[in-house]
Amino acid sequence: MKYFIIILFIVTNYLDLPAQSKDGFQIARVKYQGGGDWYNDPSAEVNLLNFIQQNTNIKVDARYQFVDLSSDEIFSYPFLFLTGHGNIVLSKDEVYRLRTYLENGGFLYIDDDYGLDNAVRREMKKVFPQDDFVELPFSYGLYHSLYKFESGPPKTHEHDKNTPRGFGIFVNNRLAIYYNYESNPSDGWADAEVHDDPPEKREEALKFGTNIVVWALSQ
Secondary structure, eight states, rough: OOOOOOEEEETTTTTEEEOOSTBOOOOOEEEEESOOOTTOOOOHHHHHHHHHHHHHSSOOOOOEEETTTTGGGGGSSSEEEEEEEEEOOOOOHHHHHHHHHHHTOOOEEEEEEESHHHHHHHHHHOOOTTOOOOOOOOTGGGGGSSOOOSSSSSSOOSSSSSSEEEEEEEETTTEEHHHHHHHHHHHHHHHHHHHHHHHHHHHHHHHHHHHHHHHHHOO
């Protein structure tokens, strides 16, 4: 697996992380079957990566890229991003590959764009049958890795009136999957005109996304 050793140095908010490659850190969008719109808001990762480059010392490759879980290409990325509405279905081969990826240092971030919760929990149970999602306390390091989120995930996009929550699955005490529900920060990463989120909400969402990346790379 082509991962680089990641060392995190934060001194007076100075962040210095080695790049994933000579072109910089990349995020790969997960393409999946089942009918969910895995491809929505392609500007999201590009804007997040640009924000990260502007506000940290992480060199990025700010392009929209997607990867099929059935491909060995997933092992080229330390950070996968999965989102959408509706349904997800993983084949046995995809389950095996995703588990292998996560057990060997990979990180998966899942953002429920709305209506994805049942499918996420069902399919991740296939990946790790012995593990359940655990809710992360507000004191958990991800919520404080660079920017402070004292109440956990922000409420970026209002779908229901439910409280935003963040969950994780750990592999050998390392957070391997982070999943947020009723929060939807990736809507705030998208171009401003897509969801008409106010500027302060978009900035909050971008800061939260930065925290996720910093935490994933520091583990």
